[in-house]
Amino acid sequence: MTTTPLLEIRDLHTGFHTDEGLVRSVRGVSLTVARGETLALVGESGCGKSVTAHSVLKLIPMPPGQITSGQILWQGRDLVPLSIREMNRIRAREIAIVFQEPMTALNPVYSVGEQIAEVVRQHMGLGRRAAVDRAVEMLDMVGIPDARRRVGDYPHQFSGGMRQRVMIAMALACEPKLLIADEPTTALDVTIQAQILDMLQDMKERLGTAILLITHDMGVVAETAERAVVMYAGRVVEEGTVDRLFSAPAHPYTRGLIRSIPRLDGGQGRHKRLDTIAGSIPSQYANPPGCRFAPRCPLAQADCLAAQPPMTSPSADHHFACFHSVPEAIAP
Amino acid sequence: MAVFLARRLAIAMLSVIGASVVLYAVLALAPGDVFGELVSNPGIPPDVIANMREKLGLDQPIHIRYVNWALAMVQGDWGYSLVNRIDVGTLIWQRIPATLLVVGSAQALALAIALPVGVLAAMRPYSVFDQIASTLAFIGFSLPTFFTGLLFILLFSITLDWLPFIYRADLEQTGGAWVWAQLRQSIMPVTVLALFQAASWTRYVRSSVLEVIRLDYVVTARSKGLPERVVIVKHVLRNALIPVVTMVALELPVVFGGAIVTEQIFRVPGIGSLLISSIMANDTPVIMAVTFVFACLVILFNLIADVLYRWLDPRIKLH
Ligand SMILES: Nc1ncnc2c1ncn2[C@@H]1O[C@H](COP(=O)(O)OP(=O)(O)OP(=O)(O)O)[C@@H](O)[C@H]1O
Ligand code: SF4
Ligand SMILES: [Mg+2]
Numbered sequence: 001m002t003t004t005p006l007l008e009i010r011d012l013h014t015g016f017h018t019d020e021g022l023v024r025s026v027r028g029v030s031l032t033v034a035r036g037e038t039l040a041l042v043g044e045s046g047c048g049k050s051v052t053a054h055s056v057l058k059l060i061p062m063p064p065g066q067i068t069s070g071q072i073l074w075q076g077r078d079l080v081p082l083s084i085r086e087m088n089r090i091r092a093r094e095i096a097i098v099f100q101e102p103m104t105a106l107n108p109v110y111s112v113g114e115q116i117a118e119v120v121r122q123h124m125g126l127g128r129r130a131a132v133d134r135a136v137e138m139l140d141m142v143g144i145p146d147a148r149r150r151v152g153d154y155p156h157q158f159s160g161g162m163r164q165r166v167m168i169a170m171a172l173a174c175e176p177k178l179l180i181a182d183e184p185t186t187a188l189d190v191t192i193q194a195q196i197l198d199m200l201q202d203m204k205e206r207l208g209t210a211i212l213l214i215t216h217d218m219g220v221v222a223e224t225a226e227r228a229v230v231m232y233a234g235r236v237v238e239e240g241t242v243d244r245l246f247s248a249p250a251h252p253y254t255r256g257l258i259r260s261i262p263r264l265d266g267g268q269g270r271h272k273r274l275d276t277i278a279g280s281i282p283s284q285y286a287n288p289p290g291c292r293f294a295p296r297c298p299l300a301q302a303d304c305l306a307a308q309p310p311m312t313s314p315s316a317d318h319h320f321a322c323f324h325s326v327p328e329a330i331a332p
Numbered sequence: 333m334a335v336f337l338a339r340r341l342a343i344a345m346l347s348v349i350g351a352s353v354v355l356y357a358v359l360a361l362a363p364g365d366v367f368g369e370l371v372s373n374p375g376i377p378p379d380v381i382a383n384m385r386e387k388l389g390l391d392q393p394i395h396i397r398y399v400n401w402a403l404a405m406v407q408g409d410w411g412y413s414l415v416n417r418i419d420v421g422t423l424i425w426q427r428i429p430a431t432l433l434v435v436g437s438a439q440a441l442a443l444a445i446a447l448p449v450g451v452l453a454a455m456r457p458y459s460v461f462d463q464i465a466s467t468l469a470f471i472g473f474s475l476p477t478f479f480t481g482l483l484f485i486l487l488f489s490i491t492l493d494w495l496p497f498i499y500r501a502d503l504e505q506t507g508g509a510w511v512w513a514q515l516r517q518s519i520m521p522v523t524v525l526a527l528f529q530a531a532s533w534t535r536y537v538r539s540s541v542l543e544v545i546r547l548d549y550v551v552t553a554r555s556k557g558l559p560e561r562v563v564i565v566k567h568v569l570r571n572a573l574i575p576v577v578t579m580v581a582l583e584l585p586v587v588f589g590g591a592i593v594t595e596q597i598f599r600v601p602g603i604g605s606l607l608i609s610s611i612m613a614n615d616t617p618v619i620m621a622v623t624f625v626f627a628c629l630v631i632l633f634n635l636i637a638d639v640l641y642r643w644l645d646p647r648i649k650l651h
Contacts, residue, residue: 059551084560091557104548107567109574109645119556154646170556 004076005032006178006210007056007095012070014048014055017063024287025051027234028070033178038204038211040221040242042257043231049214050100052231053180056212057097058087093123096171100183102163106155112139113151116170123174138169141206143199161192168200175207182214197224218261222246227317230254233292236311240318248327250320252297258330291322299324336642344635351627352405356398359620401620411617415610420621424603430501431602435591438522442529449530450537451564451572457542465534472531477590481524481597488520495520499600521598528590536579540572547571574644581637584630 014026026048033039041049054060056072056079072079074090082090099105107115116138117131126134132151139147142165155163164184171179181200185193201224204211213225221228221242228245230238230253238251249255290305291297297304301324309321318327392400404411410420449469453462489497499517503510544550545568553567592604599605603622610618 057555059555061546088557088559091555093557097555099548099552101548105552107549107553107571108647109570111646118558122556122558156647167552 004073006035006075007033007212008071008073009052009056010071010073012052012055012072013068014051014060014065015068016065025234026055029231029234029236031229031236031239033210033212035177036204036208036210037227038213038225040225040228041212041214041231042216042218042221042228044216044257047231048234049216049231050182053097053182053212053214056180057091057095058082058084059097092119092171092176093174094176095178095180096174096176097180097182098164098167098171098184100186102160102167102187105167106163108155111152111154112158112166113153116166116173119170120173134173135169138173139166142166142169142172142203143195144169161188161196164188164196165199168196168203172203172207172209176209178210178212179204180212180214183216184213185220186215186217193220200224218257222261230257235292235321237293237322238320240320244315244318244327248318248329250314250318250325250327251293251322252299252325253293254320255325255330333642337639340635340638344631347631348628351631352402352624353398355620355623355627356401357394359616359623360394360397410621413610413615413618415613415615416618420617423606423618424621424625426501427601427603427606430499430600431591431595431604434499434518434521434595434600434602435525435587437518438525438591439529439587441522441526442533445526445530446533446537450534451541451569453534453538454541454545455564462538466538469531469534469538472527473535475528477524477528477594478597480527481520481594484520484524485597497598499598501601521594521600524597525590525594529587532583533576533580536576537572540575541568544568544572570644574641577637577640577644581634584633585626588626588629 009029009031012026012029013024016023016025029048029052031039031041041052043049051060051065055067058067058079060067067080070080074094079087079090106112110118113132113135116135117128120126120131120134121128124131124134136147136151139151144150144162144165150157155166158166164187168179168181168184179200184200185196188196197220200211200213203209211224213220215221225242227241228239229236230245230251232253238245238249238254245254246258249258288305290307291300291309294300294304299322304323309323311319311321313319314327320327401411408421410424412418413420413423416423449465453459453465456462485497488495496517497520499521503513503517505513550563550567553563558566588604591602592607594600595602595604596608603625606618607622607626609615610622
């Protein structure tokens with residue numbers, strides 16, 4: 001029995017036309033999100049996570065941005081050829097998004113209640129009064145104390161963590177099937193981060209929403225996701241269940257990411273960074289053949305520079321793209 | 333809001349008083365008065381002039397004269413124009429409708445052009461539309477009103493003979509004919525003034541919208557599936573107008589300057605041309621009254637801008 005996944009991205013290429021040429025930010029990403037699951041999309045800054053996520057909702061500024069090829073199948077229907085008008089029926093109602101920066105994501109001149117009520121009026125056909133009631137209900141659900149009173153407050157009257165709660169309340173107000181959370185906690189304090197992630201988890205269970213959680217923090221992946229996709233320089237380098245990825249990571253880049261998780265039990269001092277991956281991501285303009293990770297890879301050999309490593313699957317729930325490495329546990 | 337308004341009104345009142353003091357002092361200290369011409373006329377004996385001065389209170393010290401003027405002003409007595417032989421108040425009220433009609437419709441027209449053009453240009457920056465709009469705005473902004481005014485007269489009145497180049501407040505037509513004549517004589521002064529204003533406002537609106545349109549909360553608005561019209565008008569424009577309101581309020585004296593020049597070119601019998609003719613004639617009470625009216629208008633519009641600003645931006649709190 002095959003069921004269509006909620007979201008299936010097939011070989012997505014997204015780029016930006018700039019004065020220096022085409023910036024190829026996403027170079028053939030494929031991934032699927034099943035109903036109700038949490039998929040983590042991991043990778044270091046600039047690897048194309050946000051561009052992938054924004055492509056799904058067509059929030060890429062076009063121009064200069066362009067989806068040059070690939071398909072984004074939403075419950076089997078390709079979103080790439082859709083007009084903005086058609087996208088507007090999917091945005092917020094079926095797929096919602098929360099951004100990294102809660103300080104700038106809310107409009108400063110409208111009350112938070114109005115900003116939530118607005119989306120509810122748009123998609124759920126509620127009247128003004130009912131929409132405000134829904135806003136109060138959502139604010140309450142995401143843990144804003146005294147929601148009824150605070151619904152008329154403006155964004156500047158909330159802290160960063162509270163604003164992110166407001167954003168989440170707004171995103172979930174129409175009960176979308178998928179929530180894209182683009183580094184929702186990166187801009188927040190560590191303690192607030194944990195609270196927000198807990199709250200997200202809680203909301204997911206209550207509403208049955210699937211979550212595409214974008215992060216560069218493997219610790220967050222381990223705690224919240226069922227499966228993870230690891231991106232490097234615009235490509236997927238490894239994908240699998242979180243259990244698999246942590247017990248037997250294959251790609252050298254994934255292994256590097258796992259080793260770089262700060263551990264609490266490290267010998268000297270608590271948050272000791274054990275390892276970081278040396279080097280930096282390659283230019284987005286250059287298109288050399290071969291593995292994009294080669295310049296930083298400890299296992300690189302001559303053939304790595306000649307051709308693109310294909311995806312190999314050691315098991316049905318685990319795929320990676322590397323010529324030389326094999327899945328194995330990281331030595332403690 | 334009530335406290336804010338009360339405070340703001342108090343500040344406005346103080347500004348009005350301050351402006352009147354400065355204006356009065358400057359005009360009183362300026363050389364020459366309406367009798368200047370009479371002095372050089374040998375047919376009038378000096379003691380007659382001294383008598384007249386005394387009768388008008390011109391021999392008293394300046395602060396007494398100011399207080400007298402202010403008290404009379406508050407009671408609605410704006411003084412007497414010796415040149416026009418009529419009460420200043422009456423004179424100004426005769427002239428104000430023409431100014432309001434020309435300047436008012438010019439501003440309305442300018443706004444009606446600048447808002448949509450600025451927004452559309454910013455929505456597609458560097459598109460053909462934007463480039464044409466920006467070029468025209470640049471030209472419009474660089475050409476002073478006296479130049480475009482004369483150009484218009486040359487073209488539409490003298491060469492083509494389509495439009496009258498003298499504006500008359502006392503049209504003899506009635507009914508539909510009056511409307512038609514009024515329209516024909518207003519077109520040029522209104523257009524000249526409106527184009528100049530529209531050019532500068534378009535630039536403000538465009539750059540302000542351009543600034544706002546790439547902000548995160550606009551992406552948020554788009555992610556909510558709101559129609560583009562709502563995204564632009566509700567989420568972009570309201571924020572973009574905040575700095576524009578300030579710019580427009582600050583620029584108001586320039587608008588009055590342009591209005592004075594335009595009135596002069598098209599012979600619009602408004603308060604701008606009244607100011608110029610009274611300056612020529614050294615008619616101090618009229619100069620005082622007109623400049624004071626201008627000062628009050630500037631203060632009033634600043635007050636309006638502040639209230640508007642506060643309504644647009646809930647973050648502003650008067651400390
Ligand atoms: N509007 C744009 N114009 C040109 N290049 C862009 C634009 N938006 C993104 N990019 C490029 O795409 C690349 C990928 O960006 P993206 O925001 O997806 O990274 P990310 O993985 O989300 O990183 P981060 O963790 O920092 O958010 C960036 O290096 C950037 O240079
Ligand atoms: S293909 Fe080669 S360079 Fe790329 S990750 Fe594997 S070993 Fe390293
Ligand atoms: Mg990002």
